[in-house]
Amino acid sequence: MSEIAFPAPDRKILARRAEIVAGLRRVLPEGGVIEKLDERRAFETDALTAYRKVPLAVVLPRSTEEVSAVLAYLHEQGVPVTPRGAGTSLSGGAIPQEDAVVVCVARMNRVLEIDFPNRVARVEAGVTNLAISNAVADEGFFYAPDPSSQLACSIGGNIGMNSGGAHCLKYGVTTNNLLGVRLVLVDGTIVDLGGAALDAPSYDLLALVCGAEGQLGIVTEATVRILRSAEGARPVLFGFSSSEAAGAAVAAIIGEGIVPVAMEFMDAPAIRICEDFAHAGYPLDVEAMLIIEVEGSQAEMEAELDKIIAIAKRHAVTVIKESKSAMETALIWKGRKSAFGATGRVADYICMDGTVPTGQLPYVLRRTSEIVASYGLRVANVFHAGDGNMHPLILYNVNDPAEQRKAEDAGADILRLCVEAGGCLTGEHGVGIEKRELMGCQFSKIDLDQQMRVRQAFDPAWRLNPAKVFPLDARA
């Protein structure tokens, strides 16, 4: 794989930068437009930091109406748009291009309405994922999808990528917890999709917008389901002498009718990296570890754990360690959720996100190690085992271009492997620019053409996040 390409910027747009900035200033109040080069630089990349493009300008609207006014103006001017939430995308979903205006919804961060009787919350798109849970926690409620970046990532970005998290084995991903959005279309038209009702009145446009990576419109408000928290939750650590044994235990647990709220896998390198960072008490003398969390009353948790422990023992578990306190529970999850950050202390990395059928996990793990080793690199694996969503972290040195290329090539090989094993390129991070050119491994030309025609139904001129998701040379 060669370096990820960006389309050549439109020189006519670049030449009109001053005029376009002036136009944006006319439609937005004071302070809503960022145009100084050093300030624009803050928006040149996201969490895929190896790639950067400084945008034409950045706008920070404070309302749906302001987003609408900006899009209407840019539509009239024929200028591309890059929507942005908190900029935590791992796939480059928020990386702009030089001829695009970044529309960042970070200032739209109000919780608008909390409705406990109907179990929904209406929030602006820039609200962080965790802020929703925090806003309803006093009443014992929470918002279920919990990506590792939940402290920083915005609900608008979660909707763009259809984000998941550790607990979606039981509670589903964003699309399963989203009831409505206010969406600004490319020409500035404002539409409401869904609402507090539990189903769509006609075509399920909400399902289409969720995970569309900002190509169909800009989400400015969301109505999400909030759930009552279980009476209690307890994570347990299970250590195994091989990844295969851990994988087989996962399959056996599900096969016996038990769906724990979370089943997270870490291999030995990942355990070490996370333990060094979080001091969570992870066992260091094992090859693989599962964090399995159960929920309910004391008696329910104990009954379910007994069943899980019995299964684990049949699969040669070597260590079982139950959380004994709320503090231990918090540390166990801190270790897992900081896996990416902790890895970043050790080396630069790229994080893959393919999903495979859970029965294929042992095979795919083995092949992943072989692939990465064949490029002379190291890998740490942390992932959501219950749903087969892998996260191999390929370690490399960002200052060594040859090594970066190798890491990207290894990543691409792993994703092809995921597709061949019956899975997909991305389980929760999105395609962005990172996996764009691999779409042809998973989809035929007919499949992609159909998706692109649907995209064009919303954005005929390809102005919204145009360089994302679809291979550059596949476009009509």
Added chain:
Amino acid sequence: MTTHTPQNEAEAACIIADAGERRVPLSIVGAGTKRGLGRFTQTQDVLSSAALTGITLHEPAELVIAARAGTALAEIERKLAEDRQRLPFEPMDYRPLLGTSGEPTIGGVAATNLSGPRRIKAGACRDSFLGARFVNGRGEVVKSGGRVMKNVTGLDLTRLMAGAFGTLGFLTEVTFKLVPLPETESTLVIPGLSDRRGIEALSAGLGSPFEVTGAAHLPAGIGDEKARTLLRLEGFESAVRYRVSALAETLRDFGKASILETQESKRLWREVRDATFLASPTDTAIWRISVAPSKAPSLTEALGPKLSARWFHDWGGGLVWLSCSAAQDASAALVHEAARSAGGHALLVRAPEAVRAAVDVFQPQPAAIMKLAQAIKASFDPSGVLEPGRMHAGT
């Protein structure tokens, strides 16, 4: 009228491509048990999935099943029960309401996004719908989604197909996520509550940590002289026993609850799922109205007396099944306006052909949404051969 019954996906693609060239619209059917659902349209030819049958993948340990679209739902449910699993969303059976016979197909379930009482906990059909193969109106075989639970690769055309009533594509194979069958179930029944109070009880139950999987309110005269407010719990035996008493305690201000054990509970929820309480008299119109639960009591208080209607509530109160006279266009304008002003939508589920040809069956949509719907329809089916007008004129 010709009925095409392709033996495989490639044949289906040829038939649709040919229909496109000749501009002959096709009705799409599985077993035809929901043929009466949607706007009444005149189509010359029928395209049936009846010969596309068989389970193509079932991995119990991965909680996934795939089947060709014409496979009978009953066959799938039987197969899953052998492995103590099921579809999460409790698909309803429209036969009692629509007076049809035949074996509903899994393709029909997907195309109508058929979801039952468990929707409140386990999600709708579309939430478990992982992947699809379908033929679009250009006669091309398209694949979307896959067989894994987490998949954000490309646009989610799979969920778009759910509830599109065949207007975007002829489904040939569908893949669903499964859940384990619970060991047991019980239902708490609180007698004698008004709609408003009953829905408050449902909200309190759904806002508890006890994982209610069914929440319905049956006013007096619906299956019993007394009003009944129902909350279902499912799971391992010991957990259900504990939760039943904990939930009864939580809801004690709403009155003393009785408890229905497994078999009785199952029987009652089947009636709720299929809305059989409203099946007769068979000449009434039936509406399915979806709103936020707290908006439902005002809606039924307003519509009920005006239409001399009978109704009940599922989905924590937010799904209102309502039966009224089919005369005067089944009061379509009134019901749609009531649903709209409550922030929801209404579907005319049962009415004579003449009524379904004359009025909006689906909730009328704002112009900007209709424009998008029409553009999406054209992107799948540019010559308009797949069920044109089944949902709205122009899609």
